Amino acid sequence: MKEIKHFINGEYVAGIDGRWFDDINPANGQKIARVAEGGAAEIDQAVRAARAALKGEWGTMPVERRMALLHKVADGINARFEEFLQAECLDTGKPRSMASHIDIPRGAANFKVFADLVKNVPTEAFAMDTPDGTGALNYTVRKPKGVIGVISPWNLPLLLMTWKVGPALACGNTVVVKPSEESPHTAALLGEVMNDAGIPKGVYNVVHGFGPNSAGEALTRHSGVDGITFTGETRTGTAIMKAAAEGIRDVSFELGGKNAAIVFAEADMDKAIEGTLRSAFANCGQVCFGTERVYVHRSRFDEFVSRLKEGVENLKMGWYDDPTVNFGPLISKEHRDKVLSYYHKAVEDGATVVTGGGIPEMEGELAEGAWVQPTIWTGLSEDSAVIREEIFGPCCHVTPFDSEDEVIALANNTAYGLAATFWTENLTQAHRVAPQLEAGLIWVNSWFLRDLRTAFGGSKQSGIGREGGTHGLDFYTELSNVCVKL
Ligand code: NAD
Ligand code: 6OD
Secondary structure (H helix, E strand, O other), X not given: OEEEOEEEOOEEEOXXXXXXXXXXXXOOOEEEEEEEOOOHHHHHHHHHHHHHHHHOHHHHOOHHHHHHHXXXXXXXXXXXXXXXXXXXXXXXXXXXXXXXXXXXXXHHHHHHHHHHHHHOOOOOEEEEOOOOOOOEEEEEEEEEOOEEEEEXXXXXXXXXXXXXXXXXXXXXXXXXXXXXXXXXHXXXXXXXXHHHXXXXXXXEEEOOOOOOOOHHHHHHHOOOOOEEXXXXXXXXXXXXXXXXXXXXXXXXXXXXXOEEEEEOXXXXXXXXXXXXXXXXXXXXXXXXXXXXXEEEEHHHHHHHHHHHHHHHHOOOEOOOOOOOOOEOOXXXXXXXXXXXXXXXXXXXXXXXXXXXXXXXXXXXXXXXXXXXXXEEEEOOOOOOHHHHOOOOOOEEEEEEEOOHHHHHHHHXXXXXXXXXXXXXXXXXHHHHHHHHOOOOEEEEOOOOXXXXXXXXXXXXXXXXXXXXXXXXXXXXXEEEEEEEEO
């Protein structure tokens, strides 16, 4: 049986008290590895290693050298592409068509892009007048924040973990990562790549475990952690923020969403159907900026629902390695119970189930997996929990609307503010509507089209701060203003 150990100070180590937990493949329910379970003691070891590394070679390394090492990390991921892909697909069940196009390439790109970007960030400077007429020069110096705690989820494990580790290291910090207990594999594998690339010991550390009363909570409470960057559920963000208040530590949060898509009368229906099939059902609906609420102009409603239904019924479920498969399982049976509770609630609340609504019949060993049918509903009122709460499954509700003002109000009527997507061929309408949507990410005639130089994050209960491009520098660095009297 494969063992996944912590990676502390450049070495793989088992837990201090020998505790392990199971890593399960959600496609067939089989155990694929046992994973070392860490707690406060392992987190303490990792944070100490990370602090020591700040004072060592890493802390004094010329920027050019640091950036070259990060390029080597990216190259190392690409060189072991298939190994990363297999690890990710086994942990999550996601189809290789997705992991090979999105998860693994982005895992590598997250190191290259931020290395190149940080190297080119200019320094702000102001020449100022002084009463004696000699003047003064102000300029800013960016320093690493220190030890960054990275807590990541299971839906895009390598992509989302490296999305934080990449910029953190590019800015000269060291990290202690607590990957999701559901998907520990690629964070562990990355340790080997770090060593092979020549990243000094203690710069990248991984402690496995759970959240509350386990490694996750211990990381948030450790006084040696200078900032915590977290992607996950909004209520977990609340718990982490409370822990970070002790010692006034900074946080950067990418949280949940209940994202709307709008299909205007002026939409190109082929694009809207193709886009909504991806935004609602890709990764089995487990994408933070995925669509769970769709509003369609009444004149196109029937056409949209019937074509979306046809598209959904053509999705192919199955084992990740089958190249024709484009729909995997949910991450676990526990998560399936949560998703199914909304499927039942939708029916109780009077929804029309257009397609899906239950558990599919799977054959052979897949019958033991966490499979769920992709589902479309219509007919719910806006106050149903199915429309208000994040489900994080392969499902969406479709509602007709009559006017632009009405649909903007409907889209904004949520506690979340992560993403919104809309479909229209009317350019004036696109520019008129986009700024009125309360979301950090707005896609027009596209979805999940990402330029890593842009700001990423959510408003309202979807997050705090922005990462991406130079926006994350405010979190990953401390600025000092130097004022020189001339
Ligand atoms: P989660 O909040 O349950 O867990 C995320 C991570 O936090 C895991 O590593 C977990 O072990 C850890 N954790 C849990 N409780 C903790 C605690 N009290 N202290 C410290 N760590 C703790 O989220 P999940 O189920 O892994 O992921 C799904 C959620 O993530 C969804 O809500 C989704 O919208 C959100 N998400 C958001 C984004 C974004 O960019 N906004 C991206 C991906 C996922
Ligand atoms: O593309 C990204 O940078 C990113 N953070 C994606 C998040 C996806 C959430 O599931």
